[in-house]
Amino acid sequence: MHQRPLGRSGLAVSRLALGTMTWGRDTDPDDAADQLKIFLEAGGTLLDTADVYGDGDAESVIGSLLDHLVPRDEVVIATKAGLTPRRYRPRDASRGNLLRSLDASLRRLGTDYVDLWQIHGSDGQTPFEETLAALDQAVASGRVRYAGVSNFAAWQTARAATWQAAFPGRAPIVAAQMEYSLLERGIERELLPAGAALGFGVLAWSPLGRGVLTGKYRNGRPLDSRAASEHMGEFVRTYLEPRSSSIVEAVVTAAGGLGVSPLEVxxxxIRDRPGVAAPILGARTAGQLQGALRSEQLTLPAEIAFALDDVSAIEVGYPEREGVSYPTTYFG
Structure with missing residues (x-):
């Protein structure tokens, strides 16, 4: 599998990442081990997790697998902190909470450092400078190698990246983990241009439109699907609407013409969009992951990529349209 730099940093990551949101909940340790083996055999290196996935169980599963499946220095572990189960404060990006969460993540992962640590959402109660200072402290201590953010608005991400670049010794923002797919292209308005200008790369979560782009919902909601589950149903139903259906049909048509699956298309x-370092694969089973990894062998013909761009295009109005550009010297 090809490796890419994460933004303008020295951190190289596989251009497909393995997500672990379901590990410890819908994916048991044995199935997780099968997934990791398949991913590693395909040349994958980037594992994405968070302290809240499975209430910490996802990190614990990763930690148990690192003991015997792969040497620690052969994988890139990305985790996140800042979300909490507390109703009165579901987001807590205070220095104290973030650093406590990092220490707990390291214990569960069974390692003394993570390669990428991301703030898992903005927190309106904590001064921005305090949150970013926690990133600096974590990197300076050696517990974190690189820093990023997740699910921040474009202006917040740009503010964070600019603040961190303003003074020597601060930890640069090298990544923004955001939802991005043919069904959700909102980050193209401002966040992707900001990444090109400021040097951070995008890790795309839910690159299959929460599973809808696989085509599985074209004729209803299978009983074993996420859309039919109690804890994921609403998450998926967002994209079970007419606009999404037209995009899915275009993907299915392209897949038929190429002799591959809609998932691969x-x-x-998304893998080859400007500014994307890696889409994050969120498979529940080893079979699903194998299907997703076949996309590594596919490069879309230009005419098909353009057709998909057109059918899924979002409206870009004033003032965003005045500043959208992607310097080819950065994206290559």
Whole structure:
């Protein structure tokens, strides 16, 4: 599998990442081990997790697998902190909470450092400078190698990246983990241009439009699907609407013409978008992951990529349209 730099940093990551949101909940340790083996055999290196996935169980599963499946220095572990189960404060990006969460993550992962640590959402109660200072402290201590953010608005991400670049010794923002797919292209308005200007790369979560781009919902909601589950149903139903259906049909048509699956087409499209370092694969089973990894062998013909761009295009109005550009010297 090809490796890419994460933004303008020295951190190289596989251009497909393995997500672990379901590990410890819908994916048991044995199935997780099978997934990791398949991913590693395909040349994958980037594992994405968070302290809240499975209430910490996802990190614990990763830690148990690192003991015997792969040497620690052969994988890139990305985790996140800042979300909490507390109703009165569901987001807590205070220095104290973030650093406590990092220490707990390291214990569960069974390692003394993570390669990428990301703030898992903005927190309106904590001064921005305090949150970013926690990143600096974590990197300076050696517990974190690189820093990033997740689910921040474009202006917040740009503010964070600019603040961190303003003074020597601060930890640069090298990554923004955001939802991005043919069904959700909102980050193209401002966040992707900001990444090109400021040097951070995008890790795309839900690159299959929460599973809808696989085509599985074209004729209803299978009983074993996420849309039919109690804890994921609303998450998926957001994209079970007419606009999404027209995009899915275009993907299915392209897949038929190429002799591949809709899943492969959708992943190849997002993987090769300007500014994307890696889409994050969120498979529940080893079989699903194998299907997703086949996209590594597919490069979309230009005419198909353009057709998918057109059918899924979002409206870009004033003032965003005045500043959208992607310097080819950065994205290559």
């Amino acid at each position: 959708a992943l190849a499209w």
